[in-house]
Amino acid sequence: MLNVTDLTASYGPVPVIRGVTFSIAKGEVVALIGRNGVGKTTLLRSLMAMLPVRRGQIELDGEAVDTLRTHQIARRGMMLVPQGRGILSRLTVGENIAAGMRAAGDRQPLPLAEALAPFPALRERINNPGGALSGGQQQQLALARAMVSRPSMLLLDEPSEGVQPNIVHEIGELIGRLARETGVSVLLVEQNIELALQAAHRCLVMEKGQIVHQGPVDELRDDAVLKRYLAL
Numbered sequence: 001m002l003n004v005t006d007l008t009a010s011y012g013p014v015p016v017i018r019g020v021t022f023s024i025a026k027g028e029v030v031a032l033i034g035r036n037g038v039g040k041t042t043l044l045r046s047l048m049a050m051l052p053v054r055r056g057q058i059e060l061d062g063e064a065v066d067t068l069r070t071h072q073i074a075r076r077g078m079m080l081v082p083q084g085r086g087i088l089s090r091l092t093v094g095e096n097i098a099a100g101m102r103a104a105g106d107r108q109p110l111p112l113a114e115a116l117a118p119f120p121a122l123r124e125r126i127n128n129p130g131g132a133l134s135g136g137q138q139q140q141l142a143l144a145r146a147m148v149s150r151p152s153m154l155l156l157d158e159p160s161e162g163v164q165p166n167i168v169h170e171i172g173e174l175i176g177r178l179a180r181e182t183g184v185s186v187l188l189v190e191q192n193i194e195l196a197l198q199a200a201h202r203c204l205v206m207e208k209g210q211i212v213h214q215g216p217v218d219e220l221r222d223d224a225v226l227k228r229y230l231a232l
């Protein structure tokens, strides 16, 4: 589980994340929503120590990780799947997953067959280059590469991006299933409300670097709420 207390972070003198506090329980999926530029990506990056300036407490599975560096945080079990996914397009599906195994450090990674079990489309394409996959398959590969190190916390930045609209719900269903079946917790930055509703239990709403609202994800079914927080 993740506990974040009074997190403040910036690229320079002006804070982009301002006093953010929230928790995510084991196996819980939380959607982080908000308009463009409010700081959602920056929050994920600051949890991974990828920002120069950061203050506040970050506790992962009962241990403070806010003094650790990015690769050390990954080895403690928090993995980021960035926007655009970071697939190595010339390497095969299997080689991409092997790269995820190396990120595991001392954590014993899953055997390949086990890592691929939730992703039948990848099993059939194990020797194909990552760049030859469809958007949805690449998103699955990014999830498989993160899950192979048996993380306790996944940070997903816009998993619906570049995925055909008619299979967005499959990605949402997959994220929900990974959380149920492995107990991984998920913080999901997502503009696609369909995916958020499919995968998440709760939502956090961000405005100008602050969490201004927390509630059950079903609130996003209300057009008035969407209009207020997302200007849809």
Ligand SMILES: Nc1ncnc2c1ncn2[C@@H]1O[C@H](COP(=O)(O)OP(=O)(O)OP(=O)(O)O)[C@@H](O)[C@H]1O
Pocket (backbone or CB within 6 Å): 011, 016, 034, 035, 036, 037, 038, 039, 040, 041, 042, 043
């Ligand atoms: N590398 C960077 N250096 C300096 N400022 C940055 C950097 N990346 C983002 N910012 C600024 O930080 C603020 C928050 O950006 P961020 O990308 O976190 O927002 P976001 O909510 O994820 O938006 P989007 O949905 O468009 O990705 C913006 O004002 C942005 O210009």
